[in-house]
Amino acid sequence: MTFRAxxxxxxxxNCDRDMAVAIEKxxxxxxxxxxxxxxxxxxxxxxxxxxxxxxxGDYLRSGAMAANSPIMRSVKRRAERGVPVLGVCNGFQVLTEAGLLPGALMRNASQNFICRTVALTVENSQSLFTAGYENGQTIRIPVAHHDGNYFADEDTLDRLEGEGRVAFRYAENCNGSRRDIAGILNAAGNVLGMMPHPERAIDAAHGGTDGVALFENAVKALATV
Amino acid sequence: MNIRVHVSLKPGVLDPQGRAVHHALEGLGFAGVDEVRVGRLIELDVADDTDDTALTEMCEKLLANTVIENYRIEKVG
Structure with a gap:
């Protein structure tokens, strides 16, 4: 089996190594x-x-500079061709700044950097990222961010909800996000952006394994035997 | 040509930073401040023949995030 990630x-x-470790594990x-x-x-x-x-360094706005870096042109083209793209935390911010996902991540309503494990509700368990969970399931995943306050206008929020594109919600809103949104999918379902860190929840010794199903399901759906 | 781009949060978008500054002003004893909104000023020195279309594109593509921010281009001379 090969999985080319x-x-x-x-x-x-600063979470690139953790992400690589989770994928390899x-x-x-x-x-x-x-x-x-x-x-x-x-x-x-x-x-x-x-x-x-x-x-x-979050210059200008979180993710704004990275969204315009050379590699993102290639990422956009692949995403448009249907290659799955997962953006976590700053990766989510980059995806919104690059226009691959709607909305924006703003400063937390509390102004505080939040670093703790939070409960999420799985809202859509039909995507290739979330099919390892059940609708309505509560999972515990760490967050660590200053700019995680999801904002989009009401029409966009209605559309996201109507199309089942809210992947995860905070069980308790920790950052002011509109409609408690913690993670969203693009229209085609192959791009997921989320503020919580599933790659930090893959080892019981490090506080939990609720992130494993996300990677497992992507691998199951995508790996070539 | 010197350009100032004023970037501000759209009306209705929560500005926690502005709220904290407002709170701090009140803490200093300044009464009568109704609201504080914090924006950003970007100064550009551009070639004299830079046209308005290019300036607008700079704002739309990078300097402002039009999902949450408005911008205003001021030509200083």
Missing amino acids: AVITFPGS VSGTAAMRVWHGDAHLPEDLDFIALPGGFSY
Whole structure:
């Protein structure tokens, strides 16, 4: 079985190694590491991950600079061709800034950096990222962010909910996100952005394993035997 | 040509930073402040023949996030 995954590293990414470890642990195949300045992604990728961190020091807006880096042009083209893309935390911010997902991540309503494990409700268990969970299931995943307050206008929020594109909600809203949204899918369902860190919930010794199902299901759906 | 781009949060978008600054002003004893909104000022020195279309594109593509922010381009001279 092979699972060709790439983890993109921007200057200031700091969860890229964790993401690569999670992918390798679940798939058995080491993820390729790709630098933001590279113009091209490896061919025949099954999966692309944009990790958490503080790309470009959050200059201008979180994710704004990374969204315009050379590699993101390739990521956009692959996403449009249907390659699954997972953006976590800063990766989610990059996806919204790049226009691959609607809305924006703003400063937490409390103004505080939040770093703790939170309960999420799985809202859509039909996507290739979430099919390992059940609708309405509560999972516990760590968050660590300053700019996780999801904002979109009412029409966009209605559309996201109407189309089943809210993947996860906070059981208790920790950052002011509109309609408690913690993670959303694109219209085609192959791009997921989420503030919580599933790659930090893959080892019981590190506080939980509720993130494993996300990677397992992606691998199950995408790996070539 | 010197350009100032003023970026501000759209009306209705919660501004926690502005709220904290407002709170701090009240803490300093300044009464009568109804609201504080914090924005961003970006100064550009551009070629004299830079047209308005290019300036607008700079704002739309990078300098402002039009999902949450408005921008205003001011030509300083």
